[in-house]
Amino acid sequence: MTSPNPSPALSRGAGEIYDATIIGAGAMGATTALHLARSGMKVLLIDRGEICREASGVNAGTLTLHMTRAALIPHAMRGRELWLDAPKWLGMDVGARSAPGLSLAFTPAEREMLEKRAEARAAMGAPIRLITPAEARAVEPRLNDGVLAAAFCELDGHVTAYLTGRAYRRALTAAGVTIRENLPVSAINRDGAHYDITAASPDNRAPEHLRTRRLVLAGGVWLQSMLGWLGFDVPVKCLINQLVVTERMRPVMRSVVGIANGLLSLKQFENGTVLIGGGWQGIGDPVRGGVEAIPENLVGNVRLARHAIPALGETRIARIWLGLESETADALPMIGPLPGMENAFVIGCVHSGYTSAPCMGWLLSQTILGHEPELPLFDPARLMAAPAAQRPEETP
Amino acid sequence: MKTALEPATLPAPADLIVIGAGPAGAEAAMSAAAQGLRVLLLDEAVAAGGQVYRAPHAGDKKSASSPEAVAGNDLRARLEASTVECHFGETVWSVSPGFRVDSLSAQGTRSWHGRALITATGASERVVPFPGWTLPGVIGLAGATILLKSQGILPGRRTLIAGCGPLLLAVAAGILAAGGEVAAVADLSPRSDWLRKFPRLASRPDLLLRGAGWLASLKRTGVPVFSAHTLKEVVRDGDQLVATLQPVDGARRPVTGPEPHFAVDAVTVGHGLVPGTDVTRLLRARHHYDFAQGGWAPDLDGNFRTNLPGLYAVGDGTGIAGAATASLNGQLAGLAAARDLGALADTVHEQLAARLEQQAAKAGRFGRAMAELMALRPAQVAAISPETVVCRCEDVTRAEIDSAIEDGARTVNQLKSWTRCGMGPCQGRMCGDVATALMAQATGEAPVAPFTGRTPFRPLPISQFAGDCDYGDIKLPPPAPL
Numbered sequence: 071m072t073s074p075n076p077s078p079a080l081s082r083g084a085g086e087i088y089d090a091t092i093i094g095a096g097a098m099g100a101t102t103a104l105h106l107a108r109s110g111m112k113v114l115l116i117d118r119g120e121i122c123r124e125a126s127g128v129n130a131g132t133l134t135l136h137m138t139r140a141a142l143i144p145h146a147m148r149g150r151e152l153w154l155d156a157p158k159w160l161g162m163d164v165g166a167r168s169a170p171g172l173s174l175a176f177t178p179a180e181r182e183m184l185e186k187r188a189e190a191r192a193a194m195g196a197p198i199r200l201i202t203p204a205e206a207r208a209v210e211p212r213l214n215d216g217v218l219a220a221a222f223c224e225l226d227g228h229v230t231a232y233l234t235g236r237a238y239r240r241a242l243t244a245a246g247v248t249i250r251e252n253l254p255v256s257a258i259n260r261d262g263a264h265y266d267i268t269a270a271s272p273d274n275r276a277p278e279h280l281r282t283r284r285l286v287l288a289g290g291v292w293l294q295s296m297l298g299w300l301g302f303d304v305p306v307k308c309l310i311n312q313l314v315v316t317e318r319m320r321p322v323m324r325s326v327v328g329i330a331n332g333l334l335s336l337k338q339f340e341n342g343t344v345l346i347g348g349g350w351q352g353i354g355d356p357v358r359g360g361v362e363a364i365p366e367n368l369v370g371n372v373r374l375a376r377h378a379i380p381a382l383g384e385t386r387i388a389r390i391w392l393g394l395e396s397e398t399a400d401a402l403p404m405i406g407p408l409p410g411m412e413n414a415f416v417i418g419c420v421h422s423g424y425t426s427a428p429c430m431g432w433l434l435s436q437t438i439l440g441h442e443p444e445l446p447l448f449d450p451a452r453l454m455a456a457p458a459a460q461r462p463e464e465t466p
Numbered sequence: 467m468k469t470a471l472e473p474a475t476l477p478a479p480a481d482l483i484v485i486g487a488g489p490a491g492a493e494a495a496m497s498a499a500a501q502g503l504r505v506l507l508l509d510e511a512v513a514a515g516g517q518v519y520r521a522p523h524a525g526d527k528k529s530a531s532s533p534e535a536v537a538g539n540d541l542r543a544r545l546e547a548s549t550v551e552c553h554f555g556e557t558v559w560s561v562s563p564g565f566r567v568d569s570l571s572a573q574g575t576r577s578w579h580g581r582a583l584i585t586a587t588g589a590s591e592r593v594v595p596f597p598g599w600t601l602p603g604v605i606g607l608a609g610a611t612i613l614l615k616s617q618g619i620l621p622g623r624r625t626l627i628a629g630c631g632p633l634l635l636a637v638a639a640g641i642l643a644a645g646g647e648v649a650a651v652a653d654l655s656p657r658s659d660w661l662r663k664f665p666r667l668a669s670r671p672d673l674l675l676r677g678a679g680w681l682a683s684l685k686r687t688g689v690p691v692f693s694a695h696t697l698k699e700v701v702r703d704g705d706q707l708v709a710t711l712q713p714v715d716g717a718r719r720p721v722t723g724p725e726p727h728f729a730v731d732a733v734t735v736g737h738g739l740v741p742g743t744d745v746t747r748l749l750r751a752r753h754h755y756d757f758a759q760g761g762w763a764p765d766l767d768g769n770f771r772t773n774l775p776g777l778y779a780v781g782d783g784t785g786i787a788g789a790a791t792a793s794l795n796g797q798l799a800g801l802a803a804a805r806d807l808g809a810l811a812d813t814v815h816e817q818l819a820a821r822l823e824q825q826a827a828k829a830g831r832f833g834r835a836m837a838e839l840m841a842l843r844p845a846q847v848a849a850i851s852p853e854t855v856v857c858r859c860e861d862v863t864r865a866e867i868d869s870a871i872e873d874g875a876r877t878v879n880q881l882k883s884w885t886r887c888g889m890g891p892c893q894g895r896m897c898g899d900v901a902t903a904l905m906a907q908a909t910g911e912a913p914v915a916p917f918t919g920r921t922p923f924r925p926l927p928i929s930q931f932a933g934d935c936d937y938g939d940i941k942l943p944p945p946a947p948l
Binding site: 120121127139140177183187190216232233235236239243249251252317330331332333349350362363365366367368369370372373374384385386387388389390391401421 | 563933937940945
């Protein structure tokens, strides 16, 4: 069979220069790569691991406006539509399904939080409204009787996140993108009008040098060290989210269920498995990745899930894993051109980023192609000083 | 209900925790405790013994006199008399560095803390998929052994036995002794392979004699034994199963020839054992691939130390070598841990270990010869047909696996994501090594690394795991940002 990766000899080809190189093959980077290639660019996509094997492939796959940061509601709504439309533009059904979404309150304090949050998100255009507990049970008959209040959104849903990599790999290959997996980059240097990327060769031979006219950094929680290659110092916080999936069980829910404080995301897939998320933290860091779950946090997360839908007590936990999520100092994304660097861009650190990834990648590709993006980007310059090399002389 | 949420209820840290009370783990626990260490021994079963030395069911006079039952009863009696703190019925579901072990029992979740950890979780049976292997009535050789040993139950009235290794004859003899009928035995290994191993097998004349006894009982009852035959397929025909055999060459590649078939009501089949590396993979210890010993196993030094400080591994989970070897190595691992924890002087350790090491080396020769007979051969994997289900939990066929590799999957973790192979309740314990072998054959890269270790080691019933609690008992972290 033919190898999907070009042989090292070929890719080291005599002075080949890519129009655009995206480092980081998650959903953000892969979407950017796909649109650039479809517009005719010669595109290289590099990842230190495999395509969509970090956050993009292991997240809870929740499409929910209830948990989206208010400022990102328009992007999330567009992203959700794109996931549902994936067969059309991505060429494969990634299991994206529309479902109603409920956010619940079990205490008076949670009810207050629920009302405040629903209002803020509705103000940004999310079709979220408060409903009575009886109305919530009409949507989701097996809800706990103790629900005090609920917010409803008809534009929620879920995606089978683990299929993301396969879908993108197919689409990118068809679009002519050169995909290099398991190729860690160690440095980037400016070389005239080009960027020279130093990457460790997978066979431990001399490092490869890859040249590109345009550069996109799309490395999620690794963006802090990646931006460091270009002299930027931007702190990126790494969240270690625990996820739990059950064995298959009879249909017990049809909506996406959360609670006001955002500490639960719960949905049942078509195959009968139920995914329990909500950002309860495990142990890990960008160097080691997700290392281990914290049993107390698992118990808390699972108790919360079973409290919302008591019928979950009938099934068993099949698997527990960890997904890394990145966050900037102001918890808003970095998407746009890097200040003082020609043809260099960054994309990432998007809260609930999986939902909006197809939208964000598309917006950035529009910008790179010189078009006005249809929704606002998130200027990374607000978070960073100019690169060290270009900074005014500092007194020692 | 007590849960892991109340740290005040945690028992004081032990010197050593041993997971698995088979021969390796039980002996390790006893030998470490004998040096004065406080040792906890955890097992999901109700008694010590593991698979081979499993306690027979009450009232089973016949199997109570078997060498395994005698050895097992002796093990249980010595354990009873030791200072080892045994906790049975505890399903270990997570291990954290340092060491913390989390288990679940009818009483809820519990956490155990220890300065050092020995994992002795044994092996699981491999079945190389063939059409019909997922039919009701088709069970593993190891499963049949458990039925016979602990329940005194026959797999069926008339059973076909297929696969490779010593369990073939043991199960056949066990069924005959329990009054069942054996339609035929299909041994994947050619006779020449057994003969080639003979010098090493002769290191254990007692076991060799026992094997000869099993063979004799088959001869006496006229059970046909087909050497160098694979089980080609099993189909259901009314309330019966029809099992078809096919000859294989020395490489276990199916070849043309007579294909005898047998109408039976049960089929037991097994193609060797795979080391259980759940704990060492979860903790990311270094592993290596050893074809002859069943596949991936943790790297160990001469004292059963993994590359992670304080973590030891022993028994069939470190490479298939059999129960006798596991017992001796278990004692050695316990002594090594005692020495490392300061309970045993280096010189005394060396004296105590020397004789055991000699015995273990001898037992190991026999065990490894048996393991080689059961090792996964590339031709067995190559022969899996496209429509055959490889992952039975998730119904993933070989064709679906090939298609994912065609799409660019290069690790079994990717394969799992793209096909759900290994995502079901068994978490890849059954399909994992065949899936990695399929990928290795398709990509020409061998060996392919196994699935990333994940918790829980066993499925956790949510009702037990969450326990009884009110909403107010759930300790919520700070809310996510707006």
